[in-house]
Amino acid sequence: xxxxxxxxxxxxxxxxxWGLVLALLFSAALSLHxxxxxxxxxxxxxxxxxxxxxxxxxxxxxxTLLAILVGASxxxxxxxxxxxxxNPLAEPGLIGISSGxxxxxxxxxxLGANLELVLPYWSLSLAAFLGAWLVTLALLTLARRQWLGxxxxxxxxxxxxxxxxxxxxxxxxxxDDASLRTFLFWMMGSLGYGQQxxxxxxxxxxxxxxxxxxxxxxxxxxxLGESQAHLLGLNTRRLRPLLVLAVCLLxxxxxxxxxxxxxxGLVVPHLLRLLVGGQQRFLLPASMLAGGCFLTxxxxxxxxxxxxxxxxxxxxTATLGAPLFLYLLVRRHAGV
Amino acid sequence: xxxxxxxxxxxxxxxxxxxxxxxxxxxxLGPNGSGKSSLLAGAAGLLSGEGGVSxxxxxxxxxxxxxxxxxxxxxGQQQTMPLGLRGFELLALGAEPIGGVTEAVCLAIADxxxxxxxxxxFERTVSSLSGGEQQRLMIAKAMIxxxxxxxxxxxxLLLDEPLASLDWQHQLSVLRVLQQLSRQGLxxxxxxxxxxxxxxxxDELWCLKQGQLVxxxxxxxxxxxxxxxxxxxxxxxLEQDGSQxxxxxx
Numbered sequence: 001x002x003x004x005x006x007x008x009x010x011x012x013x014x015x016x017x018w019g020l021v022l023a024l025l026f027s028a029a030l031s032l033h034x035x036x037x038x039x040x041x042x043x044x045x046x047x048x049x050x051x052x053x054x055x056x057x058x059x060x061x062x063x064t065l066l067a068i069l070v071g072a073s074x075x076x077x078x079x080x081x082x083x084x085x086x087n088p089l090a091e092p093g094l095i096g097i098s099s100g101x102x103x104x105x106x107x108x109x110x111l112g113a114n115l116e117l118v119l120p121y122w123s124l125s126l127a128a129f130l131g132a133w134l135v136t137l138a139l140l141t142l143a144r145r146q147w148l149g150x151x152x153x154x155x156x157x158x159x160x161x162x163x164x165x166x167x168x169x170x171x172x173x174x175x176d177d178a179s180l181r182t183f184l185f186w187m188m189g190s191l192g193y194g195q196q197x198x199x200x201x202x203x204x205x206x207x208x209x210x211x212x213x214x215x216x217x218x219x220x221x222x223x224l225g226e227s228q229a230h231l232l233g234l235n236t237r238r239l240r241p242l243l244v245l246a247v248c249l250l251x252x253x254x255x256x257x258x259x260x261x262x263x264x265g266l267v268v269p270h271l272l273r274l275l276v277g278g279q280q281r282f283l284l285p286a287s288m289l290a291g292g293c294f295l296t297x298x299x300x301x302x303x304x305x306x307x308x309x310x311x312x313x314x315x316x317t318a319t320l321g322a323p324l325f326l327y328l329l330v331r332r333h334a335g336v
Numbered sequence: 337x338x339x340x341x342x343x344x345x346x347x348x349x350x351x352x353x354x355x356x357x358x359x360x361x362x363x364x365l366g367p368n369g370s371g372k373s374s375l376l377a378g379a380a381g382l383l384s385g386e387g388g389v390s391x392x393x394x395x396x397x398x399x400x401x402x403x404x405x406x407x408x409x410x411x412g413q414q415q416t417m418p419l420g421l422r423g424f425e426l427l428a429l430g431a432e433p434i435g436g437v438t439e440a441v442c443l444a445i446a447d448x449x450x451x452x453x454x455x456x457x458f459e460r461t462v463s464s465l466s467g468g469e470q471q472r473l474m475i476a477k478a479m480i481x482x483x484x485x486x487x488x489x490x491x492x493l494l495l496d497e498p499l500a501s502l503d504w505q506h507q508l509s510v511l512r513v514l515q516q517l518s519r520q521g522l523x524x525x526x527x528x529x530x531x532x533x534x535x536x537x538x539d540e541l542w543c544l545k546q547g548q549l550v551x552x553x554x555x556x557x558x559x560x561x562x563x564x565x566x567x568x569x570x571x572x573x574l575e576q577d578g579s580q581x582x583x584x585x586x
Binding site: 005006009082083086088217220221223224225227228230231232233234235273274277278279280283 | 380382401402404405406408409410412414415416418419420421422424425428429430432433437458459461481
């Protein structure tokens with residue numbers, strides 16, 4: 001009686017996961033192919049010229065991998081935060097985590113420039129992590145002690161975002177020309193820095209991403225509320241801080257590597273939930289795949305959208321995500 | 337058997353030294369704030385206090401969480417409905433502590449959900465259901481976790497005001513299923529506000545007032561005098577064809 005719908009649902013989820021794998025491979029191939037210098041699909045099997053080799057290995061591949069990793073991380077963080085905060089509108093950008101990370105990194109950069117220090121790149125990642133951590137802790141404390149309701153938590157995030165943007169605008173105004181470009185990168189997002197990354201930069205976020213993507217069964221219990229999860233045998237006291245830590249690390253990595261890119265964590269899990277249901281053991285891996293695919297396609301749009309350069313990727317994702325966010329907000333308010 | 341050993345939570349519940357017995361349906365009665373929820377939370381291991389609570393002779397805090405989850409289930413008053421989850425997926429979560437949904441679990445789920453009228457809700461998203469429908473699903477989920485037919489370690493089922501948002505028909509079906517589960521050897525404790533239903537279905541009734549257990553025993557322990565003393569409501573006992581009903585006079 002129950003076995004049939006469960007089996008049907010599992011089959012459906014498997015089909016979706018395979019479909020998303022294919023979509024991700026397709027978007028990655030498109031991202032490797034398209035650009036100011038087009039690489040034909042035959043580049044996969046024929047000998048590449050030195051210029052083509054340089055474009056492929058030093059520009060396209062790192063950029064495409066970064067788009068997949070950042071997109072997967074942001075979508076996964078959104079799905080996990082929606083369970084942790086019991087709020088379907090939670091995502092790293094909207095609730096202020098990305099803004100906190102961005103503000104901390106930009107402030108460190110400005111401080112370094114002011115003191116004429118050459119800061120190593122990891123110091124910015126560390127600052128971004130601390131910024132993300134502080135905002136997440138504040139959010140969790142406010143949510144757990146019920147000082148702020150779900151709607152007010154969003155307003156808290158919006159306020160953090162406005163404050164962070166205000167401070168960054170001040171710093172932007174006072175910055176010299178050399179720092180200006182870097183500041184804009186943090187504020188509007190770009191995947192153009194992928195080529196600067198060494199292999200060591202990729203390993204920790206990939207490891208955290210894979211660990212977090214496998215926590216779906218536990219998150220299914222946590223989605224019932226903390227005490228129900230505890231009654232079903234889940235050690236919530238141990239799991240919750242680990243989840244928060246993982247979300248902070250991934251968000252900080254995304255902000256440190258690609259600046260603030262919003263709405264992926266909102267759009268991707270929500271659409272998947274509407275299409276295939278809300279089981280977290282499916283939603284988390286599916287969000288990773290769909291998030292990677294979404295950001296790769298958004299990056300192609302950012303690169304190909306205008307002939308005279310490149311659109312900020314944050315602007316592309318916000319253009320797609322903000323209308324959906326407004327729709328969800330109105331629908332939720334109307335109790336539909 | 338679950339035993340309270342001078343269990344007390346200062347300001348909420350006084351020392352209690354008795355237990356929920358296997359094979360019996362215990363109904364907790366008392367006005368709002370009398371300590372029913374605290375007592376159930378203590379029995380589930382969610383609330384610690386002075387004294388102790390033991391299950392099968394072992395203190396609750398000595399159990400691993402997963403082991404305890406196989407022995408007792410509890411449904412509190414506040415529910416969080418997961419986003420986008422469907423009825424059958426929610427029910428399947430009840431089987432997580434006992435190794436997930438197997439064929440035997442499916443049969444047990446069918447046995448439990450049929451009388452609760454849940455079959456039509458399997459495919460629906462839980463957040464779109466009415467409060468009463470959500471409540472029935474959550475009750476069934478807790479029952480599946482400790483259903484003796486699929487879980488030989490099951491000992492205890494605790495439900496805090498499970499009937500609060502249910503219509504009359506479903507209140508009766510839930511109580512009948514609870515009675516059946518207790519007959520299969522489970523200790524079942526349920527807090528309830530309807531004194532007549534408690535007297536009709538309960539094997540044992542505990543009456544609480546301001547955190548103190550003021551009466552305990554079979555249905556005969558409930559009298560008009562006790563009701564007035566505990567709830568401040570005057571009643572008259574009506575009897576017809578061997579059935580007794582308390583009617584409020586105020």
